[in-house]
Amino acid sequence: MTLFLQTLANGLVLGASYAVIAVGLTLVFGILHIANFAHGAFFAIGAYGVLLLNMLGMPYLATLPLAIVIVAIVGFATEYLIIRRAIYGDSHHGSIIVTFATGQALVATLILLFGPDPHPVGSPFAQSTWSGFGILVAGQRIFILIASVLVLAGFGAWLRFTVKGQQVLAVAQNPKGALYSGINVPMIRSVSFVVGVAAAGFAGALLAPIVTVYPTMGHTSLITGFTVAILGGMGSISGALLGALLMGGLQRAVRNLHLGIVDACAWLDSRDRSSAVVAAGPDGPTAAAQALTSYRMRQSLETMSLSISQKTAPLRNRGFRLSYLLCTALAVAAAVAFGVLVENTFVVTLAGYTCAFALFGLSINIMLGGLGEVPLGQCVFFGIGAYGAGIGMVKLGLPFEAAVTIAMLVSIVAAAMIGWLTLRLTGAYFSIVSWGLSGVAVVAALNLADLTGGPLGMFGFPPIAIGPFQLVDPRTYFFVTATILLIVVLLLAAVRSSKFGGAIESIRQNRHLAQSVGVNVFRERLKAFVLSAPIAALGGALCVPYTQIVTPEVLSVANTVDALLMVLIGGTGLLVGPIIGAMIFSVIPYYLSLDPNVRILVFSTAIIVIMVFAPGGLHQIVKGLLERAKGSSNAAG
Amino acid sequence: MPRAEAFPHIAVRATDIRKRYGGVVALNGVSLTVAEGEVFGIIGPNGAGKSTLFDILCGITRPTSGRVEVLGQDVGQMSPHLAARHGVGRTFQRTAVFGEGTVRENLLYGRHIGFRHSVIGRIFQSETYRTERRAFDEKAEDVLTLCGLQDERDRTANVLAYGVQRRLAIAVALMSDPKILFLDEPAAGMNGRETADFISLVEAIAPGRTVVIVEHDMTVIKALCGRALVVVDGRPVTIDAPGQVFRHPEVISAYLGADDE
Numbered sequence: 001m002t003l004f005l006q007t008l009a010n011g012l013v014l015g016a017s018y019a020v021i022a023v024g025l026t027l028v029f030g031i032l033h034i035a036n037f038a039h040g041a042f043f044a045i046g047a048y049g050v051l052l053l054n055m056l057g058m059p060y061l062a063t064l065p066l067a068i069v070i071v072a073i074v075g076f077a078t079e080y081l082i083i084r085r086a087i088y089g090d091s092h093h094g095s096i097i098v099t100f101a102t103g104q105a106l107v108a109t110l111i112l113l114f115g116p117d118p119h120p121v122g123s124p125f126a127q128s129t130w131s132g133f134g135i136l137v138a139g140q141r142i143f144i145l146i147a148s149v150l151v152l153a154g155f156g157a158w159l160r161f162t163v164k165g166q167q168v169l170a171v172a173q174n175p176k177g178a179l180y181s182g183i184n185v186p187m188i189r190s191v192s193f194v195v196g197v198a199a200a201g202f203a204g205a206l207l208a209p210i211v212t213v214y215p216t217m218g219h220t221s222l223i224t225g226f227t228v229a230i231l232g233g234m235g236s237i238s239g240a241l242l243g244a245l246l247m248g249g250l251q252r253a254v255r256n257l258h259l260g261i262v263d264a265c266a267w268l269d270s271r272d273r274s275s276a277v278v279a280a281g282p283d284g285p286t287a288a289a290q291a292l293t294s295y296r297m298r299q300s301l302e303t304m305s306l307s308i309s310q311k312t313a314p315l316r317n318r319g320f321r322l323s324y325l326l327c328t329a330l331a332v333a334a335a336v337a338f339g340v341l342v343e344n345t346f347v348v349t350l351a352g353y354t355c356a357f358a359l360f361g362l363s364i365n366i367m368l369g370g371l372g373e374v375p376l377g378q379c380v381f382f383g384i385g386a387y388g389a390g391i392g393m394v395k396l397g398l399p400f401e402a403a404v405t406i407a408m409l410v411s412i413v414a415a416a417m418i419g420w421l422t423l424r425l426t427g428a429y430f431s432i433v434s435w436g437l438s439g440v441a442v443v444a445a446l447n448l449a450d451l452t453g454g455p456l457g458m459f460g461f462p463p464i465a466i467g468p469f470q471l472v473d474p475r476t477y478f479f480v481t482a483t484i485l486l487i488v489v490l491l492l493a494a495v496r497s498s499k500f501g502g503a504i505e506s507i508r509q510n511r512h513l514a515q516s517v518g519v520n521v522f523r524e525r526l527k528a529f530v531l532s533a534p535i536a537a538l539g540g541a542l543c544v545p546y547t548q549i550v551t552p553e554v555l556s557v558a559n560t561v562d563a564l565l566m567v568l569i570g571g572t573g574l575l576v577g578p579i580i581g582a583m584i585f586s587v588i589p590y591y592l593s594l595d596p597n598v599r600i601l602v603f604s605t606a607i608i609v610i611m612v613f614a615p616g617g618l619h620q621i622v623k624g625l626l627e628r629a630k631g632s633s634n635a636a637g
Numbered sequence: 638m639p640r641a642e643a644f645p646h647i648a649v650r651a652t653d654i655r656k657r658y659g660g661v662v663a664l665n666g667v668s669l670t671v672a673e674g675e676v677f678g679i680i681g682p683n684g685a686g687k688s689t690l691f692d693i694l695c696g697i698t699r700p701t702s703g704r705v706e707v708l709g710q711d712v713g714q715m716s717p718h719l720a721a722r723h724g725v726g727r728t729f730q731r732t733a734v735f736g737e738g739t740v741r742e743n744l745l746y747g748r749h750i751g752f753r754h755s756v757i758g759r760i761f762q763s764e765t766y767r768t769e770r771r772a773f774d775e776k777a778e779d780v781l782t783l784c785g786l787q788d789e790r791d792r793t794a795n796v797l798a799y800g801v802q803r804r805l806a807i808a809v810a811l812m813s814d815p816k817i818l819f820l821d822e823p824a825a826g827m828n829g830r831e832t833a834d835f836i837s838l839v840e841a842i843a844p845g846r847t848v849v850i851v852e853h854d855m856t857v858i859k860a861l862c863g864r865a866l867v868v869v870d871g872r873p874v875t876i877d878a879p880g881q882v883f884r885h886p887e888v889i890s891a892y893l894g895a896d897d898e
Contacts, residue, residue: 498754499759502746502749506735513809516718518718
């Protein structure tokens with residue numbers, strides 16, 4: 001009984017803070033129709049606000065309101081500079097990418113400003129506890145509970161009793177109707193975003209004393225927030241409250257009952273517990289929650305995902321055979337000339353690596369340009385390829401070809417399973433789950449040290465060769481990767497102009513119509529996903545001869561972000577777009593040696609800039625200029 | 638049903654269809670039979686349940702109770718994408734075309750079930766692939782001519798005029814050689830000239846197939862349909878020739894009473 005009460009009390013506290021996070025997320029989703037992937041960053045900024053003011057000598061309680069103000073200012077700047085321009089306008093293109101990149105940029109900024117280490121924050125309630133009915137609750141937790149309930153009550157009262165709150169509800173229901181009845185819709189959107197992220201910041205400020213403050217602290221809370229919001233039905237505030245309580249209770253209960261898989265819980269607890277809850281659901285109760293989740297998802301996310309998938313730039317289907325042959329011949333000539341003429345062997349090796357990484361870009365573009373999905377977890381397949389080569393060669397002593405083949409097969413099986421679970425839905429759901437998976441994969445790679453070498457990774461490769469070709473030699477490495485890249489591009493070009501490619505493109509443009517002309521939407525999407533996985537794995541494996549080491553980092557989302565940037569630079573609409581992106585991409589690090597966090601900041605900012613100014617990438621800019629020069633054929637026709 | 642008897646086979650048979658959304662009864666016991674080769678109309682004031690009935694007939698929505706057979710197949714047991722394989726073509730009231738594709742690409746996507754080739758076949762230009770491509774080119778030319786879209790083939794669907802988009806929607810549906818064509822408010826939003834063009838288009842494509850039109854516009858129904866079903870408040874009022882239908886007292890009161898366009 002005591003254990004039950006204790007569990008209930010702790011669950012209540014946890015649930016209350018989740019509720020504050022989820023309500024913010026829900027508000028932004030309800031009004032702006034975007035799943036705000038930057039939400040976790042604002043959570044962290046709230047905590048850092050407290051930390052900063054604390055260091056300046058302010059008492060904890062006084063820092064709380066100021067932290068909210070700081071978050072609100074950053075939130076407004078984000079809304080004004082990025083969200084408003086990239087998402088509300090005509091190009092409603094990929095709100096997931098924009099908010100995700102924003103989150104990455106903000107977290108990288110925090111790391112650069114405060115360092116990656118956790119900082120403790122003092123609280124006046126730290127020493128005090130409350131006990132009664134045989135249970136013990138820390139003072140800070142009681143404070144969190146009270147403050148959360150007050151904020152939620154205030155929030156509810158704001159929505160219900162103030163004019164502005166009523167306007168927010170009106171915009172959520174019908175933006176056009178609200179606009180016609182004289183409501184300043186853009187302003188309401190701004191307000192909603194700022195209030196939403198301020199709620200996240202407040203939660204961060206509240207939790208700072210118990211969880212300590214570190215830059216990536218928001219990741220867990222973001223995923224939890226999503227789970228909670230989804231559980232309650234995205235867009236419903238009261239649903240979010242209920243979901244939060246359920247989630248808080250469940251997590252506590254699961255922890256106390258020690259449901260079997262102790263090992264799993266141990267990693268998950270240490271790093272990324274909640275992402276596993278979304279992704280894998282290793283515990284019984286959470287699996288039940290997941291079933292409920294996917295049901296609610298069905299209702300709430302369809303609409304949003306439609307708008308995303310319809311607005312990604314198209315892969316065009318124009319098969320001019322002659323120009324194909326010509327382009328292929330030119331590409332081969334350029335590659336041969338490069339491989340033979342360039343003296344600097346490091347540059348040649350780098351070019352080989354670029355070709356390998358471009359494969360990963362192509363894989364991502366199958367999802368992004370082809371399906372209109374943002375595959376944040378595509379790095380998992382890349383990592384399977386890299387680890388496949390590593391485990392196969394170093395641990396099992398297999399030849400490179402065999403190791404790569406096995407890794408590609410594993411990635412196919414993994415993609416089939418993941419796709420089966422996630423691809424019935426689109427948009428944010430797929431992105432969230434695949435992101436969570438990459439978190440799980442990193443944790444697994446860190447902890448399965450016998451197999452993966454743990455945090456140190458795998459190294460000490462025997463000389464890597466494909467058949468008679470020694471990949472140690474820079475020129476051979478380049479020629480092999482370039483040939484493979486060319487073959488994959490030609491394969492994808494054929495896919496695109498086949499029945500399957502047409503089906504994929506028709507689904508992206510208009511799901512319902514595609515279904516009505518006989519396309520099995522789910523199966524074709526699954527096929528595309530399964531096709532993308534071994535290409536990523538191949539890219540991952542072919543990077544190994546260059547890197548000579550495989551660490552858990554290959555599985556991290558930062559890897560996807562790099563490749564995503566390549567794809568976006570080159571343009572999602574062009575098959576070879578990722579390759580152009582990869583070339584540009586490999587030149588920059590060669591001339592600038594950047595700190596990893598500066599790199600994330602620069603690249604995330606670049607993604608945002610591209611999304612704001614040229615959602616179709618370089619390809620679109622060039623095409624726009626050409627069309628302007630000769631006059632649009634559409635306008636003339 | 639004097640005209641129906643002229644045709645030996647039944648294309649659509651719906652028996653006692655009921656549909657309830659929570660407490661709201663959208664359809665209350667609608668039955669109808671459409672003979673093969675017939676052009677059949679479904680009319681009624683706004684909110685009468687026409688669109689619900691349409692969605693149920695072509696398998697998008699499942700009825701709460703009742704049975705729908707299209708070309709001898711139980712539609713209730715069929716996944717939506719399978720309907721096309723059984724010879725059912727549809728056009729929707731909204732989101733009618735593949736907006737970012739050209740007219741020709743729209744037709745290509747519409748041909749989906751007419752293709753059998755694999756990716757491998759595509760790479761090596763297999764016999765199947767080449768035959769299918771030739772068949773597609775011929776079919777596309779026919780459909781483009783039929784729908785008056787010859788001059789629009791390389792234009793993007795999004796930039797086409799509204800009436801042209803509606804014709805393209807029908808062209809897309811025709812690419813799968815449907816035996817039965819369901820048209821959901823095909824003339825909604827068209828001007829007089831476009832409506833007239835549309836009527837002659839349907840007259841051109843109707844021979845040899847069954848057409849079911851859900852429509853608001855009386856001109857269209859009168860010009861095209863042999864028989865029409867009137868739905869008011871989810872109830873079937875009458876099934877008769879369009880000329881007769883509009884003399885029915887309940888139809889007159891429903892139409893005059895309802896605040897219609």
